[in-house]
Amino acid sequence: MSNSRRDFLKQFGSATAFTAAFAGSSSHFLLGESRPAGDAAHIAQDSMATDASSADSGKKIGYCIVGLGRISMNEFMPGVQKFSKHSKLVAVVSGHRDKAERIADQYGISRKAIYNYTNYEQIAHNPEIDAVYIALPNGMHAEYTIRAAKAGKHVLCEKPMANTVADCEQMIAACRAANRKLMIAYRLQYEPNTLKGISLLRQGYAGKILELNCNFGFNIKAGEWRLNKALAGGGPLYDVGIYCINACRYLSGEEPTSVQGYSTVVDQDGRFNEVEENVAWNMRFPSGTVASCLTSYGSNFSGNLWHVTGTTGTVEMNPAYSYTDLRLTGQTQNGEKTDFSISDPNPQQFAREGDHLADCIFENKQPKTAGEEGLRDLKIIRAIYQSSDEGRAIRMNT
Numbered sequence: 001m002s003n004s005r006r007d008f009l010k011q012f013g014s015a016t017a018f019t020a021a022f023a024g025s026s027s028h029f030l031l032g033e034s035r036p037a038g039d040a041a042h043i044a045q046d047s048m049a050t051d052a053s054s055a056d057s058g059k060k061i062g063y064c065i066v067g068l069g070r071i072s073m074n075e076f077m078p079g080v081q082k083f084s085k086h087s088k089l090v091a092v093v094s095g096h097r098d099k100a101e102r103i104a105d106q107y108g109i110s111r112k113a114i115y116n117y118t119n120y121e122q123i124a125h126n127p128e129i130d131a132v133y134i135a136l137p138n139g140m141h142a143e144y145t146i147r148a149a150k151a152g153k154h155v156l157c158e159k160p161m162a163n164t165v166a167d168c169e170q171m172i173a174a175c176r177a178a179n180r181k182l183m184i185a186y187r188l189q190y191e192p193n194t195l196k197g198i199s200l201l202r203q204g205y206a207g208k209i210l211e212l213n214c215n216f217g218f219n220i221k222a223g224e225w226r227l228n229k230a231l232a233g234g235g236p237l238y239d240v241g242i243y244c245i246n247a248c249r250y251l252s253g254e255e256p257t258s259v260q261g262y263s264t265v266v267d268q269d270g271r272f273n274e275v276e277e278n279v280a281w282n283m284r285f286p287s288g289t290v291a292s293c294l295t296s297y298g299s300n301f302s303g304n305l306w307h308v309t310g311t312t313g314t315v316e317m318n319p320a321y322s323y324t325d326l327r328l329t330g331q332t333q334n335g336e337k338t339d340f341s342i343s344d345p346n347p348q349q350f351a352r353e354g355d356h357l358a359d360c361i362f363e364n365k366q367p368k369t370a371g372e373e374g375l376r377d378l379k380i381i382r383a384i385y386q387s388s389d390e391g392r393a394i395r396m397n398t
């Protein structure tokens, strides 16, 4: 451990003491904004980095889990418990006391550290909690991020960041005002197969990138909050199409200059009264690279892949967005095929993202997938809907 870091931790033994020391300051001292977060070119570079800088520290960030649903109970909590080096589970927020007690007992969390949506602000008085992990329906992300920041806690927020661009901007502003970190849980930007794929493309394995093809969807059951526009923001584009948008940006290392989309409903069975069933869209990038993407709630066969066609080869991940068993392959122009896949047991992706925020807190760094990264995807999502509504391509102000 460096002297400066040892001194720092000695002085501010926990991130909460750290909060107390700096809360209310208008200084950006804690934000470490050395570069504009969310810039795709930086994502590409930073994707090669690891979080080894805090590997020598036994200290752990205490997470409060907000929302005990599928992603938190099936993935994030087991992932942190099993694989995390710098994160631990210290509190939960739930509307169901029985479930919260059961989960708290399972993870060795004190029953005193169980909160609900009404007394959520009380987390401010729990020094064990350094950060919250927000795993609520999309339409609740903004409120619970802003309330956490005001309570002096760092935030790891699930994707999509929020329902609206305005909400994203308010979340960034609230965390900045409180001098707290805000990270969006884009788990694949910390995943070794994805990082290897990006690395191959940057090294020119496929030559210049001509086309990106990204698809992700599934057949949704009726009754899901994902079909309620107020809670979900929109349909599959918000939920899983966002993975394709994000992949196009980190694979190309560029930001789209224009988008054109088509939003449709084929299955008129009542599920899609509020949100779309399918979205197909194209994006154009400054280099001339084009992307062709599809997302759907109408079929389990709408894909789970990204495929990059370059001037001298291809790189593909299929499946590309799952929690495990991702498969990365490449083919060069002389027909040589290579399986580059790296084994990554589930749910390690979640421990890795939790540890990245921990590292950023310890080292006072901007998270690789900060709020600005979520905001960029939201702007693209909104432009795709606008394009579909207006029947024209939308130019992006990048």
Ligand code: NAD
Binding pocket: 067, 068, 069, 070, 071, 072, 095, 134, 135, 136, 137, 138, 158, 159, 160, 185, 187, 225, 231, 239
């Ligand atoms: P879920 O329905 O399984 O869980 C949602 C949780 O929110 C539940 O605990 C529920 O009780 C709680 N909740 C509080 N108020 C609610 C309300 N008004 N309506 C519905 N639920 C309410 O959802 P999930 O699949 O765990 O998704 C949660 C978030 O995580 C979403 O933003 C989703 O996009 C994201 N997610 C991310 C990934 C990933 O791989 N990163 C995967 C799945 C989901």
